[in-house]
Amino acid sequence: MAVETTTGTIADVLGAELLGRADLPIDAVAPIERAGPRSLTFIRTDEYARLWPGSAAAAAIVSRTLRVPGHNPHARTLLLVDDADIAVIRTLELFAARVAPPPPPSGVHPSAVVDPTAAVAPSASVGPGCIVEAGASVGEGSVLVARVFLGRGASVGKRCTLHPGVTVYHNCRIGDLCTIHAGTVIGADGFGYRPAPDGSGFLKIPHLGAVLVESAVEIGANSTIDRGKLDDTVIGAGTKIDNLVQVGHSCRVGRCCILCGQVGLAGSVVVEDGAMLGGQVGVGDNLRVGARAKVGAQSGVMDDVPAGESWFATPALNAHDAMKNIALLRRLSGRLDEIKARIKALESERANLP
Numbered sequence: 001m002a003v004e005t006t007t008g009t010i011a012d013v014l015g016a017e018l019l020g021r022a023d024l025p026i027d028a029v030a031p032i033e034r035a036g037p038r039s040l041t042f043i044r045t046d047e048y049a050r051l052w053p054g055s056a057a058a059a060a061i062v063s064r065t066l067r068v069p070g071h072n073p074h075a076r077t078l079l080l081v082d083d084a085d086i087a088v089i090r091t092l093e094l095f096a097a098r099v100a101p102p103p104p105p106s107g108v109h110p111s112a113v114v115d116p117t118a119a120v121a122p123s124a125s126v127g128p129g130c131i132v133e134a135g136a137s138v139g140e141g142s143v144l145v146a147r148v149f150l151g152r153g154a155s156v157g158k159r160c161t162l163h164p165g166v167t168v169y170h171n172c173r174i175g176d177l178c179t180i181h182a183g184t185v186i187g188a189d190g191f192g193y194r195p196a197p198d199g200s201g202f203l204k205i206p207h208l209g210a211v212l213v214e215s216a217v218e219i220g221a222n223s224t225i226d227r228g229k230l231d232d233t234v235i236g237a238g239t240k241i242d243n244l245v246q247v248g249h250s251c252r253v254g255r256c257c258i259l260c261g262q263v264g265l266a267g268s269v270v271v272e273d274g275a276m277l278g279g280q281v282g283v284g285d286n287l288r289v290g291a292r293a294k295v296g297a298q299s300g301v302m303d304d305v306p307a308g309e310s311w312f313a314t315p316a317l318n319a320h321d322a323m324k325n326i327a328l329l330r331r332l333s334g335r336l337d338e339i340k341a342r343i344k345a346l347e348s349e350r351a352n353l354p
Helices: 007-014 084-099 319-334 336-351
Strands: 017-019 039-043 059-063 077-081 185-188 193-195 202-204 211-213 224-226 233-235 310-312
Touching: 007 017, 007 059, 007 077, 007 084, 039 084, 059 084, 077 084, 185 211, 211 224, 224 233, 310 319, 319 336
Parallel strands: 039 059, 059 077, 185 224, 211 233
Antiparallel strands: 017 077, 193 202
8 A cells, every 4th residue: 555745744753854745645765766657766875866867756765965967856755864874763663553454452352362460461462373371471552463472471661562473482581662572482491401321322411590681672573582591691671682582592682783584592691792793603601792782694603702892704703804805805815826937847857867
């Protein structure tokens, strides 16, 4: 369903300076290369500014510091803002609010199973096929969309949304204002085994802790957060976790961290406040990633990462050292033929020695 607004309305929402018409209809937000005549796009670099004359977009959100060539204010509109990225987020929020489905009704769906000892707030919504076990609780305004499982003693705070197929094991706690996407599992046993003394296989290590997810956390689809062995696994307030992320037992992830897709944290890893881990980063057990550190995609972390530093590569190194290693390898690679020829010449000389 198309959602129509105008360039003037969007400018008012953003507090933007309007260069052009205020009456142009807008029903989509699109990349500049694929935008149509009723689309709004955004320009944040000189490269994108040069694409404006060839774009079909009706309007663009533009960082105020950029010069946009070929603009005709009688036909199209530029909305000048201090930060195009922030303005686009606010615009997407405007469109999302208009297309979002209506909130589900409060109460328990007839197909849901809620134990008599569970506590479901009157304004909460427990959707089709959900199971809420004994002693579990669901806070005011929270939504269990469908087929959500809350184990014994589990709790969900206020104004949370748990999407279809989320599983929260026994005694795990979810704070307020959290969003947990489809298929996520919180509180499964950690991966802990030891060889049996008689050589017959492995002994499974019991995990007595749980998982604490603090407030305003978002967890992507099909992620897994294992329960702690002796104490809880903790995800700090404001942290955002992408799809397909694995957080091992007894990890402690701080406040406002970013864990991108397919990150894997082994057991007892500490990720301090504000750290950012790129896609497919793996962190070995019992290591620490310092506050505000950044680890590049596909890095393998085998040592503690100091606070504020940027690391990448496998094994991960400080970015400066990693770049030196890469440059050295490139130089060596470029001289392989020369090195082979010199070795061959030395071997020939040696063979001819008396």
